[in-house]
Amino acid sequence: MSPARSSTAPRILPESTRLGAEIRLAVEQVSYAYSANPSQAPLFTLEATSFQARPGEIVAILGPNASGKSTLLQLIAGVLQPLSGRILLNGFVIHSLSPRTRAQRIAMVQQESRLLFPARVWQFVLQGRHAHGGSFRFESKEDTLVARNALTQVGAAELADRWMDQISGGEKQRVILARALAQQPLLLLLDEPTLHLDIAAQVGLLDALRRLCARNRYTVIVVTHELNLAAEYADQILLMQSGRCLRVGPPSAIYQRELLEQVFQVPLKVEMRGHGRPRVTILSDS
Amino acid sequence: MRPLTFRKIFFQCFVLLIILFFVVIVALKFGAVPVSLYALGRDLLRVLLGQSSQISSDYGLIIQNIRMPRIILGIIVGASLSVAGTSFQALLRNPLADPYVLGVSSGAALGAIVSLIAEPHLALPPGFEVLLTPLCAFVGAALTVTAVYFLGRRQGQIDSNTLLLGGVITASFLSAIIVFLMSTVNSSNTRGMVFWLMGNLSTSFQKSIYWFLAGGFFIAAGVIYGTANDLNILLSGEKEAMHLGVDVRRVRFVVYIAASLLTGLAVSVSGAVGYVGLIVPHVMRFIFGSDHRTLLPTAALGGAIAVVIADTLARIVVAPNELPVGAVTAVVGAPLFIYLLRRRLA
Numbered sequence: 001m002s003p004a005r006s007s008t009a010p011r012i013l014p015e016s017t018r019l020g021a022e023i024r025l026a027v028e029q030v031s032y033a034y035s036a037n038p039s040q041a042p043l044f045t046l047e048a049t050s051f052q053a054r055p056g057e058i059v060a061i062l063g064p065n066a067s068g069k070s071t072l073l074q075l076i077a078g079v080l081q082p083l084s085g086r087i088l089l090n091g092f093v094i095h096s097l098s099p100r101t102r103a104q105r106i107a108m109v110q111q112e113s114r115l116l117f118p119a120r121v122w123q124f125v126l127q128g129r130h131a132h133g134g135s136f137r138f139e140s141k142e143d144t145l146v147a148r149n150a151l152t153q154v155g156a157a158e159l160a161d162r163w164m165d166q167i168s169g170g171e172k173q174r175v176i177l178a179r180a181l182a183q184q185p186l187l188l189l190l191d192e193p194t195l196h197l198d199i200a201a202q203v204g205l206l207d208a209l210r211r212l213c214a215r216n217r218y219t220v221i222v223v224t225h226e227l228n229l230a231a232e233y234a235d236q237i238l239l240m241q242s243g244r245c246l247r248v249g250p251p252s253a254i255y256q257r258e259l260l261e262q263v264f265q266v267p268l269k270v271e272m273r274g275h276g277r278p279r280v281t282i283l284s285d286s
Numbered sequence: 287m288r289p290l291t292f293r294k295i296f297f298q299c300f301v302l303l304i305i306l307f308f309v310v311i312v313a314l315k316f317g318a319v320p321v322s323l324y325a326l327g328r329d330l331l332r333v334l335l336g337q338s339s340q341i342s343s344d345y346g347l348i349i350q351n352i353r354m355p356r357i358i359l360g361i362i363v364g365a366s367l368s369v370a371g372t373s374f375q376a377l378l379r380n381p382l383a384d385p386y387v388l389g390v391s392s393g394a395a396l397g398a399i400v401s402l403i404a405e406p407h408l409a410l411p412p413g414f415e416v417l418l419t420p421l422c423a424f425v426g427a428a429l430t431v432t433a434v435y436f437l438g439r440r441q442g443q444i445d446s447n448t449l450l451l452g453g454v455i456t457a458s459f460l461s462a463i464i465v466f467l468m469s470t471v472n473s474s475n476t477r478g479m480v481f482w483l484m485g486n487l488s489t490s491f492q493k494s495i496y497w498f499l500a501g502g503f504f505i506a507a508g509v510i511y512g513t514a515n516d517l518n519i520l521l522s523g524e525k526e527a528m529h530l531g532v533d534v535r536r537v538r539f540v541v542y543i544a545a546s547l548l549t550g551l552a553v554s555v556s557g558a559v560g561y562v563g564l565i566v567p568h569v570m571r572f573i574f575g576s577d578h579r580t581l582l583p584t585a586a587l588g589g590a591i592a593v594v595i596a597d598t599l600a601r602i603v604v605a606p607n608e609l610p611v612g613a614v615t616a617v618v619g620a621p622l623f624i625y626l627l628r629r630r631l632a
Contacts, residue, residue: 079528103531110529116379116521117576126289127519131531137515138579139289183530 024219025053025076025187029085032071046071048085049245051238055186055217058210060230062254063240064264069223072240073189076221078102089187103131107180109173109190115164121175122160125151128182150181154208170201177205181212188213190222194229202226206233227264227280231255239263252276295580302587306361309591313357313598317605319348355496359487359555360597360611361590362499364562366552368589369507371563372570372582373545376517377538379524380450384564385549387450389457390430391560394553395483396460396467397426403471420495420554427550430456435542485559485612487597495555502551506544507586513537514578521576559593559612561619566592569622 030049033042046068053059061069074080076087078094087094089105097105107128128150129143151157154174159167167175173193180188190209194202210233213220224230230237230251237254239247241263247254255278257270267283314330315321329349367385374383385391401422410418434456438449464483510517516537519527524534552559566589567581574584593611596618600609 077529079525099528099533100531103529106529108526108529110526116381117571119521119576123577124522127522127530130515130519133515138291144289 022054023052024055024090025221026088027051027072027076027085028088030072030075030082030087031084032068032075032080033083034071044068044071045243046075047244050085051236051245051248053219053221053236055219056213057235058213058220058222058233059236059238060234061221061223061238061240062225062227062230066242067240068243069240070191072238072245073108073191073221073223076187077106077108077189100131103183105185106187106189107183107185109176109180109188109193111192111195119164120160121151121156121162121164121167122147124164124175125160125179125182128179131183146184147178147182150178151175153181153212154178155204170197170204173197173201173205174208177208181216186219188218188220190220190224192223192225194224194226202229209233227255227260231278231280250276251278255280290577290579295583298574298580299583299587302584302591306587306591306594309594309598310357310361313360313594314349314353316598316602317348317353321349352490355490356487356597357594358496359489359491359499360593362496362503363487363552363556363559364566364589364591364593365507365586366503366548366589367559367562368566368585368592369510369582370545370548370552372567372578372585373510373517373541373548374563375567376520376578377541377545378449379521380447381568382564383450384561385545385553386558386560386563387457388431388453389434389455389460390427390453390546390549391553391558392457392460392464393430393433394423394427394550395558396464397422397424397429398554398557399464399467399483400426403467420491423554423557424550427546427553430460431542431546431549483558483612484610485557485615486610487556487593487600488608489555491555499551499555503548506547506551507582509544510541511579511582513541514582517541517578518576557610557612559615561615562589562592565615565619565622 028050030046032046034044035042044066049072051059061072063069071080075082076094078087078097081095094102094106122144125147126139126143129139129146132143133140148157148160151160154177156171156174156178159171159175164172164175177190177193188209193205193209197205206229209220209222212218222230222234234251236248237251238245239254239259246263247259252272255270255272257268260270260280261268269281269283271279271281273279311323311326314326315323326349371384374385374388375381377383398419401419405418408418434449434453437452437456438445440448516527516532519530519532520534520537522530527534549563567585570581570584570588574580592615596614597611600611600614603609603614
């Protein structure tokens, strides 16, 4: 079966529709190439990719390793500059924004980072307020309020005075999410947020995320390997394979056995459940 | 949740200033010629009242013309090296970064030695002669910074580990050249060379040099202090700093240049005093925490205190002879550093 490529169908929407209030994030024909040496052939390419996301929507990017998921996320974050195409956030081209303006609109939750010197949880969360003030300044009452509120929203208020290196992996992931919330972003990007978490912590984090997303109208883009969690929580799925975006759509449209088997190279079974959320079971040979 | 306030920083600095004041008094009192505290107080009061001409005793002259300039030099050198070390550590996300480790101090020392060898062969105007060694040391430091900067680049970006490794290798290479020069060139200035390598505060300069040093310190340190919040976030990693709104390239470039200037400034007048930029920031971090808004000023004051104490020890331990101040900082600093490393970073 030859998968339909979303990039082969260019969008011909008028400007007014594209920048309408409904669409918050518009990724338009974005491509990227990475090479160690400019004179050599690129080591990795991302072919033209397009999709759109609305406020309050969770988009999951799925795909095997080296399929370009994280590259796409870095492009959306504005850290990488696309080779062609553009990414609009509320009508502004993301990578042309200043780092400070960008950080006021986009927050990234990455895999746990190593801290060089010990810091308290509240100090860590206050880092999220950096973009909202000058380079040399002291935190205002409002900043502490926002930070405290962010910790409460992820259910980690009681951790505030603990040291970052003395809390569990699940707690740390929630604190990192709280720092992102303290940025008061429009767009929340998560790079494998459930990695290294036990099942309860995974579900806890994603429940918190869905609640926040509905309440604060964040647009959430999450890169993950967890097919079932993505099916359970995402409104849109972006399926990627070796630098190409194969399909964009709701989980029920993307979760087809042939398609997933071809992408992930494992025999699997897809069940469609009552509320339109499919479930995938990996079939082992034995 | 207790965010940092200006009052807290002010209080911490005030305490360190008081300590510095007492250290300076002690440093003025001790030395090859003993001075009583009473005479010290009387003479200091006269200087403050603008009645320097009334200081008649030889002791007063020793205080005013020998010990005081040396202490001021120690304060500036200590503060500069300490702020430079703090900046390099944040910038490279590496607790082992230090002007000495990055080879910048060796570059400056090489410049100084070249000038000492070349000086007798050059017919220089008397005024310029005094400036030649500091000037060459400064040029040596600046060139080394540039070389290490390019050695540390990979794929057009500064790579922390490559930079540190490049610095260590550069330091080793420059030391080899220094040793080669010391072994092959017969010069009456050999003692000067050894002192330049280990650090020495005994050189006295014209008054304008002290103003120049102090001005340079406040400009460069002020620029670094302006990025204090950015440096805090850089500690979490460059990628994260980008996502949190730090203009990483700009901050990195500005701080790298300013920290290099501070190093060049310090080494050009005192030689390669090691371990100050490594130890003092760690001790201050241990006491006051790792927030650069408080760490930078406390490290500056702590560096001043440390170098003045070290230089006082260097003057009195083998009196009437002197040790190089760098020997004292290394003897005290290396074990303390190992202790900190094992306790905090293991």
